[in-house]
Amino acid sequence: MAANIYIGEILENEEIQEDCFLMKVKTAPSFQNPLPGQFVMIRIAGLNDPFLSRPISIYSFSRNENYCVIELLYRVVGKGTQIMAGLIEDSQVEINGPLGNGFNIQSVKENIVIVSGGIGIAPLSLLIEYLRQRDDCSSSEMIIYPGFQSASAVIGLDKMQKLCRNITVCTDDGTLGNKGFVTQIFQKDMKKYTPENTSLYACGPKEMLKALAKILHNTKFDCQVSLEERMACGTGACVGCAVAVKDKQGDPAYKRVCADGPVFNLTDIIWE
Amino acid sequence: MKTKTSPHMAVNLGRLKLNNPVMTASGTFGYGEEYAGYVDLNKLGAIVVKGLSLKPRLGNPPPRIMETTGGMLNAVGLQNIGVDAFIEEKLPFLRQYDAAVIANIYGETYDEFKKVAKKLSSANGVHALEVNISCPNVKKGGVSFGTDPKIAATITRMVKDETGLPVIVKLTPNVTDIAAIAEAVEKAGADALSLINTLTGMSVDLKTRRPHLKNITGGLSGPAIKPVALRMVWQVVRRVSVPVIGIGGIMTAQDALEFLILGAKAVQIGTANFVNPRATMDVVEGIKQYLAENKIKDINEIIGTFQP
Ligand SMILES: Cc1cc2nc3c(=O)[nH]c(=O)nc-3n(C[C@H](O)[C@H](O)[C@H](O)COP(=O)(O)O)c2cc1C
Ligand code: FES
Numbered sequence: 001m002a003a004n005i006y007i008g009e010i011l012e013n014e015e016i017q018e019d020c021f022l023m024k025v026k027t028a029p030s031f032q033n034p035l036p037g038q039f040v041m042i043r044i045a046g047l048n049d050p051f052l053s054r055p056i057s058i059y060s061f062s063r064n065e066n067y068c069v070i071e072l073l074y075r076v077v078g079k080g081t082q083i084m085a086g087l088i089e090d091s092q093v094e095i096n097g098p099l100g101n102g103f104n105i106q107s108v109k110e111n112i113v114i115v116s117g118g119i120g121i122a123p124l125s126l127l128i129e130y131l132r133q134r135d136d137c138s139s140s141e142m143i144i145y146p147g148f149q150s151a152s153a154v155i156g157l158d159k160m161q162k163l164c165r166n167i168t169v170c171t172d173d174g175t176l177g178n179k180g181f182v183t184q185i186f187q188k189d190m191k192k193y194t195p196e197n198t199s200l201y202a203c204g205p206k207e208m209l210k211a212l213a214k215i216l217h218n219t220k221f222d223c224q225v226s227l228e229e230r231m232a233c234g235t236g237a238c239v240g241c242a243v244a245v246k247d248k249q250g251d252p253a254y255k256r257v258c259a260d261g262p263v264f265n266l267t268d269i270i271w272e
Numbered sequence: 273m274k275t276k277t278s279p280h281m282a283v284n285l286g287r288l289k290l291n292n293p294v295m296t297a298s299g300t301f302g303y304g305e306e307y308a309g310y311v312d313l314n315k316l317g318a319i320v321v322k323g324l325s326l327k328p329r330l331g332n333p334p335p336r337i338m339e340t341t342g343g344m345l346n347a348v349g350l351q352n353i354g355v356d357a358f359i360e361e362k363l364p365f366l367r368q369y370d371a372a373v374i375a376n377i378y379g380e381t382y383d384e385f386k387k388v389a390k391k392l393s394s395a396n397g398v399h400a401l402e403v404n405i406s407c408p409n410v411k412k413g414g415v416s417f418g419t420d421p422k423i424a425a426t427i428t429r430m431v432k433d434e435t436g437l438p439v440i441v442k443l444t445p446n447v448t449d450i451a452a453i454a455e456a457v458e459k460a461g462a463d464a465l466s467l468i469n470t471l472t473g474m475s476v477d478l479k480t481r482r483p484h485l486k487n488i489t490g491g492l493s494g495p496a497i498k499p500v501a502l503r504m505v506w507q508v509v510r511r512v513s514v515p516v517i518g519i520g521g522i523m524t525a526q527d528a529l530e531f532l533i534l535g536a537k538a539v540q541i542g543t544a545n546f547v548n549p550r551a552t553m554d555v556v557e558g559i560k561q562y563l564a565e566n567k568i569k570d571i572n573e574i575i576g577t578f579q580p
Binding site: 043229236 | 545
């Protein structure tokens, strides 16, 4: 196993949008290059409440000879992330990672279509960065559908704009870009794509992924989605982060989001 | 110059001999391989694997876990791959290591307990069985087995009849008189006792006014339960003569030493693995350091030295 525990030193931890933070953490050069879609378990050393680590997907990653920089884009949702948000420069955190399977980027088709909702943009940004660097993807067309609640909730868009020209921004209230749920806007465009020539990736809130599953139901589109779940260990040991999926025989089974995922085939997921 | 000798760490739990008293707690260390990248499994006293049932179990619907102050609730529902898949797919990996392998077993009926025990007894590489009569999550069995001294004794006797391996019976804290259960299973032939399993608890989401766990209740583990676990180990060691394994909220070597001083011959580490994947190693090293600092040459010299 390549994952390990590292001490991270915070270089920057900035509120870039209400309740949304960008944390840059410097760590040892032995930290393995993450695959897009992988995550880290992050913990404030010595903290007793909360004492469990929090899973955060990797937003960006870079290295030089002497150190690595892991960038995490996260939303304050509870006690753990709230305390994370209060950390100042030079504070130390414990980082376990990179963890999880990551997106499958073995064979990428002519069209790369990416649908994100809210903070779900984070793992997809790393995916876009990776695909952009790959020679065999240079001829692929990349189309991105980033969705937000409103203009005031937009995050990570500037980075996307640097990497890609074909971006269809959507907001639920129409304060920026197209008005409507990102899944509805994507659905209107769907006839442009065929299952044979399209690689589809998505990440966002459960309701959004559920809507996407409905849209893609009875089509031949494959869609890889990155899921979120409460976690304790992050390494596959506690089976606390279960998601219901169809196994190879089509029978229901609970898989571990941390170790079997966080990336799953959308069609395999069983929604309640 | 005099070389510093490392203190003697081996302990005997009856017939079960361990290189050191630090084991993993069932359900918190997977089947060992999940932590092999973080921990040298050779350096563990024993690996207790996730509870095994006769057939694979699906487990409970999510959400299954919730952190609470100083602890966590879980309602995993004993999801596991089943005893046959364990023997075929997981045991060969575990056999490579020096650590003793203890199979935690679980059944919904007497018959299931017997069958699982029998299958594991003929498998190569299992050193002991730990019988979970205490899991509070599964509606059909769990609690009722472990809360009635007669039923607890019956299961112990049945498992003993099926196996030549040492049998550890794991007790539930969700009872009025844990020592009475301990005495009953000792009389029924248990080779050792381990305690405590999780304490049944709840947590409410203020936004939805619903439980945080889909199962409504869950088992509380972690630092919050340590004082309860210590009290119960203290009650039990005075009433039985078989070895006792202390479990509950052990995060550090200091926590482990409290249990050992009370009279536990060994300890299990559970939730701490989630917080710090190397927790077991830190506890082993911390105990050695404590012994060295106090000029104690053998861990056994400290076990049961508590003075009320
Ligand atoms: C996620 C989780 C799963 C568990 N699964 C089992 C199990 O399968 N069988 C069992 O006997 N105990 C199980 N336990 C109980 C632990 O082995 C241990 O008794 C308890 O967690 C208290 O120790 P701790 O505070 O160090 O975690 C589980 C505990 C947790 C947190
Ligand atoms: S968080 Fe423990 S198995 Fe996923």
